[in-house]
Amino acid sequence: MATTTNDAVVATHGLTKKYPNGVIAVDGLDLVVRRGEVYGFLGPNGAGKTTTLRMLLGLIRPTAGTANVAGAAPGTPDSLTKVGAIVEAPAFYPYMTGYDNLRLLAIYCGVPVKRVDSALDAVELTPRARHKFSTYSMGMKQRLGIAAALIKEPEVLILDEPTNGLDPQGMADVRNLIIELGKGERTVLVSSHLLGEVEQMCTRIGVIRKGKLVAEGTIDELRGKSTLVIRAQPADQAMAVLAAECGSDKVKVTDDGAFGLSVDPARAAELNRRLVQAGIDVSELHESERSLEDVFMELTGTVSGL
Amino acid sequence: MRELAAELYKTVRRPAVWVCVLGLLAIAVTIGYAVPWLLETFSKTTQGLPPGTTLADLKVTLYPQNFVINTVGNPLGGVFALILGVLLQGSEYGWGTVKMLYTQRAGRVAMLFGKLAALATVVVLMVIGLFAVDAASSVAAALLDGKSIGFPEASEIVKGIAAMSLIFAFWAGFGFILATLFRQSAMAIGLGLAYALVIEGLIFGLGSSLLSSLKNVQQWFPIANTGYLTDSFGAVRIRGIRASAPPFADATHAVLVLTAYVVVFVVISAVLVRRRDVTS
Numbered sequence: 001m002a003t004t005t006n007d008a009v010v011a012t013h014g015l016t017k018k019y020p021n022g023v024i025a026v027d028g029l030d031l032v033v034r035r036g037e038v039y040g041f042l043g044p045n046g047a048g049k050t051t052t053l054r055m056l057l058g059l060i061r062p063t064a065g066t067a068n069v070a071g072a073a074p075g076t077p078d079s080l081t082k083v084g085a086i087v088e089a090p091a092f093y094p095y096m097t098g099y100d101n102l103r104l105l106a107i108y109c110g111v112p113v114k115r116v117d118s119a120l121d122a123v124e125l126t127p128r129a130r131h132k133f134s135t136y137s138m139g140m141k142q143r144l145g146i147a148a149a150l151i152k153e154p155e156v157l158i159l160d161e162p163t164n165g166l167d168p169q170g171m172a173d174v175r176n177l178i179i180e181l182g183k184g185e186r187t188v189l190v191s192s193h194l195l196g197e198v199e200q201m202c203t204r205i206g207v208i209r210k211g212k213l214v215a216e217g218t219i220d221e222l223r224g225k226s227t228l229v230i231r232a233q234p235a236d237q238a239m240a241v242l243a244a245e246c247g248s249d250k251v252k253v254t255d256d257g258a259f260g261l262s263v264d265p266a267r268a269a270e271l272n273r274r275l276v277q278a279g280i281d282v283s284e285l286h287e288s289e290r291s292l293e294d295v296f297m298e299l300t301g302t303v304s305g306l
Numbered sequence: 307m308r309e310l311a312a313e314l315y316k317t318v319r320r321p322a323v324w325v326c327v328l329g330l331l332a333i334a335v336t337i338g339y340a341v342p343w344l345l346e347t348f349s350k351t352t353q354g355l356p357p358g359t360t361l362a363d364l365k366v367t368l369y370p371q372n373f374v375i376n377t378v379g380n381p382l383g384g385v386f387a388l389i390l391g392v393l394l395q396g397s398e399y400g401w402g403t404v405k406m407l408y409t410q411r412a413g414r415v416a417m418l419f420g421k422l423a424a425l426a427t428v429v430v431l432m433v434i435g436l437f438a439v440d441a442a443s444s445v446a447a448a449l450l451d452g453k454s455i456g457f458p459e460a461s462e463i464v465k466g467i468a469a470m471s472l473i474f475a476f477w478a479g480f481g482f483i484l485a486t487l488f489r490q491s492a493m494a495i496g497l498g499l500a501y502a503l504v505i506e507g508l509i510f511g512l513g514s515s516l517l518s519s520l521k522n523v524q525q526w527f528p529i530a531n532t533g534y535l536t537d538s539f540g541a542v543r544i545r546g547i548r549a550s551a552p553p554f555a556d557a558t559h560a561v562l563v564l565t566a567y568v569v570v571f572v573v574i575s576a577v578l579v580r581r582r583d584v585t586s
Contacts, residue, residue: 057409059584077413085409091402096319107312108410148406 007035009156009187010056014065017051017211025051027211028065033189033204035155038182040202041191044300048211049191050088053160056189057085070156081109084154086162090145094134098125098144101133105151119147123177139170146177157181159190163197175201195292209300223290228261228268229254230275231284238280245274258284309412309420310427313394317424322393327432330386331439338380339443343368343450359544365447367542370457373444374466377437378473378536387429387474388498391481394425395575396491405584418579422482422572429478433470437463466539469557473532476564477502479571480528486575489586502529525555528567534560 010033017026026048033039043049054060056067058075072078092101102116120126123143128136136144142162149157162178163171178201182188192198198205199219207215207222215222232238235257242251242259246267252260261271265287275282317323346361346368355361367376398404407417441457448455457463480501484494506529513520524530538557541550 054405054584057405059405059408061581061583075408075413077411077416080409080413081411083409087405087409089402091406093316093320093403094401095321096316100315100319104312104316105406105410107308107315108407108412110308110411152411 008032008068009035010039010067010069010189012052012056012065012067015052015055015062015067016064017048017055017060018063024211026055026062029208029211029213031206031213031216033187035187036182036185037203038178038188038190038201040198040205041189041208042193042195042198042205042296043191043208044193047208047300049193049208050160051211052208053085053087053158053189053191056158057083057087059087070154081152082155083158084149084152084156085158085160086142086145086149087158087160089164090141090148092133092141092144092148095132097130097132098136098140098147099129101144102147102151105148109152111152115151115153119150122150123147124173138165139167139173142166142170142174143177146174146181150181155185155187157186157188157190159188161191161193163192163194171197195296199292207296207299214299215295219292222295223292224295225262226265226287226289228263228265228271229258229284229286229288230261230271230282231258232275232280232282234280237278238275241275241278241280242271245271260288309416310423313420313424314427317394317428320393322397323390323428326386326390326393327428327435330383330432331435333382334377334380334436335439335443337382338376338440339368339447343447347451363544365451366544368444368447369451369453370441370444370448370455372458372542373440374437374458374462375539375542376444377440378466378470378539380436380440383433383436383470384473384477384532385499385502387432387477388481388502389495390428390432391425391478392485392491392494392498393481394421394428394485395482396485396488396494399485399489399586400491402586404586408584414579415576418576422575425478425482426475429474430467430471433467433474436470437467462539469535469539469561472561472564472568473535475568476528476532479568483571483575486578506530521554525559526563528564531555531560531563535564 010031012029012031015026015029015031016024018024029052041049041052051060055062056069056074058080067074069079070082093104096104099116099120102119103113106113106116117126120129123146125140125143125147128140133141133144142165146162149159159178163174166174175197178188178190182201190201202219204218205216205222206213230238230242238259239251242261246261246263250262254260268285268287272282272285343365346365349361352360366372398407408414445455481494481498484498485491488494506527510520510524510527510530514524534553534555535557537553538560
């Protein structure tokens, strides 16, 4: 699906942040997040995700470029009214209970206090609502952060690595919650460096590397078409047959000596027959789909460690 | 108003604020009334006193007619106001709640003014509390000594509360701007206390003995002006003790200078809060 700015809820144009020490954290970023989508903002640590999100919330001033969030400039009351956010670790007043912290936000935002109860319910924190924030586990803090972001019943949720520091169960809970929150008209922009997480939650993904957006699209679009992998001997004869059948530009030899074919996988049986008819032994033939991890590593130049 | 209501909501729930306010009141009663009354009642020493003057003569400072002079002369209150100013702003950086505040509905400057209004409210309530406990203590001292109870005129009490509020506002504002500047509490409290207890006193204490014209410079410094303002309420007349020299500058001068400091603190804080990136 082509990206248009007609229904853009978050849009940046040439957004740049250069720090006084010369470090360019975000470099001419053009980003469009459309209404109702769960947009995954993916990149390795230090790629510029948090700086971008902070600029979208008005916490950091860009050195160049423009941004529009929920119809207004970032950080303005018009924008903030429609945006709920968690930036890095959720921060609250440790001497107050979870309930009091949310009630405080309700007063700040001028929203009915009864929303506190529904927000606590949404993140299943009601049983611990009257306990002090300082006694909360990491997962509970994270859930309270999401509840705080929901208090305003925002059009846009901006969540910066919301599963950071959580155990597997906590990660799954938060992931499911984000999927639920993203249903309907609400737009969710969620940053992460965890591919599996993004793959499960997001309808569209933007990949950032060294402050630049290097790819954007649905997961299927980013993966690209699947390929056929064929292992056959003798290799030189097999190469000749496959090049003749598919075109030499569609045939690549992989590191382990197999052939990777950028063709419709439905041609597998036909190609197998041609090879066998030419007296070539085919020992392996299967469809290969690129994983998001492959795509990510290719785009970001990351070797491992995600 | 929404920002003020929210700031007051969290301020009244904060134990450190209560420790600060109640600590000041407890010290005011203990150091200002209880200890002097006990010493002046039971001690027989006359060491350090002019001939013919006894400790019992000093008790007049503890009675209701002099409680305004006694209260505005409390040298410790400013330090508590400074700590309060630091706590209300500095802790937001320490807890990382600044980013939460600035991503709510209002803009940064509205948030700042809400916080400053809450600080001003607490400071005024602290001053009123201080006057109340000092008044009660002075009544207790008079009753214990069988003296008549006569308070200064209401206008004098109101003037005292206003003067003390301005002095506390200066110290609270000083703490607030230090916390904003350093984006933390520890450095702000350290520097604030160093200034309050050492720096200005040391500069002019040492300097004036070498250079008499330093008085002209000192009149623009804050601690000197808090002194001018408290001195403008006069001194309690004690038998056998001569009145001290009149202050170098009058109360109007002191009010203008201290008000200017408060305004400058607010303006600088607003500029810093508005312009700086929130990166932590």
